[in-house]
Amino acid sequence: MAKLIVTTREGETSEVEGERGISVMEILRDNDFEVAAICGGCCSCATCHVYVDEEWMDKLPAREEDERELLEELESFKDNSRLSCQIEFTDDLDGLQVTIAPDE
Amino acid sequence: MTDTFIIVGAGQAGGQAAATLRSKGFEGRIVLIGEENYVPYERPPLSKAFLAGELPVEKTFLKKPDFYDNKNIELRLGRRVVAIDRQARTVNLDNGESIGYDKLLLATGSRVRKLTVPGAELSGIHYLRDIADVEGIRAAMKPGARLAIVGAGYIGLEVAAVARKLGHEVTVVEALDRVMARVVAPQVSAFYEKVHREAGVDLRLGTGLTAFEGDGRFEQLRLTDGSAVPGDLAVVGIGIVPNVELAQEIGLKVDNGIVVDEYGRTEDPDIFAAGDVTNHPNAILGRNIRLESVQNAMSQAMAAALAMLGHLEAYNEVPWFWSDQYDLKLQIAGLWEPDDEIVVRGDMESRKFSVVYLRDGAIAAINVINNMRDFLPAKKLIEAKSKVDPARLADPEVPLKEFLTT
Structure with missing residues (x-):
């Protein structure tokens, strides 16, 4: 098990165990963080938007076209924005830090 | 004593x-029943990745x-649930258990609409609504099995696409003269019809079904034009109907769904409803809908x-689907x-485009x-109802968000 460090919209940071091979969105959802994840992870709704700690950005696979196009239209979009359903959690990501983005 | 909230429908x-x-x-x-x-x-992956065998069942679980x-x-x-007693505030289950509630949520959803034509009782005729249905379809989709699909809505077309990718012969029969006729404009139907035909689907539009034929087991569809479509299995996707019976039995207002307000409240202060089963107001659309x-x-x-919980936050969103x-x-x-005016953004041939529906000059x-x-x-534009210039809208190089500021 690897660790995922999550900061909520209220600014509280906590650490959870992340199962390998599932998405960061699923880990957030299983741990009851406030991501709506309406579409269930098929990159359709942008309700699982997170900011990834800058130092981790390079370690993540690049955004696919759908993800990029959805994200760029969000008012809360930043350079380190990702849809957490599109990040598969692996051992390499042990210690990954994400902040849940505002709901919009 | 603590309160008990019962949710009917999991x-x-x-x-x-x-x-x-x-x-x-x-x-x-x-208590979730x-x-x-x-x-x-x-449910969305059922007719997509789960049917294709690309998704284990656990990956469909909400939690x-x-x-x-x-x-x-x-x-x-x-x-x-076999009975609800509003006076006693109890719910009775089919195993004899009776549970008292303080608040009750009816999330009973919907079930597939079934065909009643001759032969409808034959084996080998499948509907698609739940995991068990898809497991049945997958078991029947042996290599080389031919699919006869009835209905060219989302379900029928998604099943057709998965089956073609897996190499099955597929025929889709639709009584209306175009695919997805309930949900998209004719131009978009035409685009999808071409896509399916190019993928090898035998698409029969404007053709109804008169019977399922076979000796105990489904062998072919008989169509209104007299022709037959042989198949190893039939899959029917002709819509769903809301499960309103429990609400009806206890005298709640039902009108194409359980009638609720923008907070999901029925007229009984202790009973709420949500999901496919509700008929609810949508302020953006300016009318009541069941979605x-x-x-x-x-x-x-x-x-x-x-x-x-006593917190009133109105549910009012632009409906969306995929x-x-x-x-x-x-x-x-x-x-x-x-009657919507249609504006196409981008080149349909490129398979990357949008079709915008204008009503009273605004994006609907x-x-x-x-x-x-x-x-x-x-x-956001649908919600804002702001007027847009159709000529500018037709230019795919102009980002849609620019219309939000004008």
Whole structure:
């Protein structure tokens, strides 16, 4: 098990165990963080938007076209924005830090 | 004594409502009752990745099975509610158990509409609504099996796409003269008809079904034009009907769904409803609607759960839907109407474009095909109802969000 460090919209940071091979969105959802994840992870709704700690950005696979196009239209979009359903959690990501983005 | 909240229906709305009650601090007893033997799961993948065998069943679960134990949510799976007593405030299950409630949420969802033509009772005729249905279809889709699909809506077309990718022969029969006729404009139907035909689907439009034929087991469709479509299995996708019977039995107002307000409240202050089964007001659309969608199930369930806790936050969203067929990701926001003016953004041949529906000069709906950048701004524009210049809108180089500021 690897660790995922999550900061909520209220600014509280906590650490959870992340199962390998599932998405960061699923880990957030299983741990009851406030991501709506309406579409269930098929990159359709942008309700699982997170900011990834800058130092981790390079370690993540690049955004696919759908993800990029959805994200760029969000008012809360930043350079380190990702849809957490599109990040598969692996051992390499042990210690990954994400902040849940505002709901919009 | 702590309060007991009972949720009837363990689909996406029921599951989401239970999770929301806990995350919003409800400490009383929650009982979630569902007819299927699965914890709440997501239905959209059933006719897509799950049918294709690309997704294990656990990946469809809304929450991991241990979530319910961890959150002290009592599950009654494989159980059906046989009666509700509003005076005594009790719910009776099919195993004889009776549970008292303080608040009750009806999230009974919908069931498939069934055909009643001759031969409808033959084996080998499948419908698609739940995990067990898809497991049945997959078991019947042996290598080389031919599919005879009835209905060219989302379900029929998604099944056709999966089956063609797996190399099956596919015929789709549709009584109306175009595919997805309820939800998209004729131009978009025509685009999808071409896609399916190019993928090798034998698409029979404007052709009704008169009978299923076979000796005990389905062998062929008989069509209104007299022709026959042989197949090894039939899959029928002709819509769903809301499960309103329980609500009707207890005298709640039912009119194409259980009638609720924008908070998911029925006229009984202790009874709420959410999901496919409700007929609810939508201020953006300016009318009452019943929606068969995940967006509605999830968001309305959250609002209804909050209302059960006494927090009134109106559920009022632009309806949206999606459908995956082949390499095409279709996202729909808003509801199409036949008189809408159509503006196409981009080149349909490129398989990346949007079709915008204008009503009274404002964007009322959109179909986004492999063109996600238009989706979120379009939802905002639908909500804002601001007038747009159709000529400028037709230029795909002009980002949709620019219309938000004008």
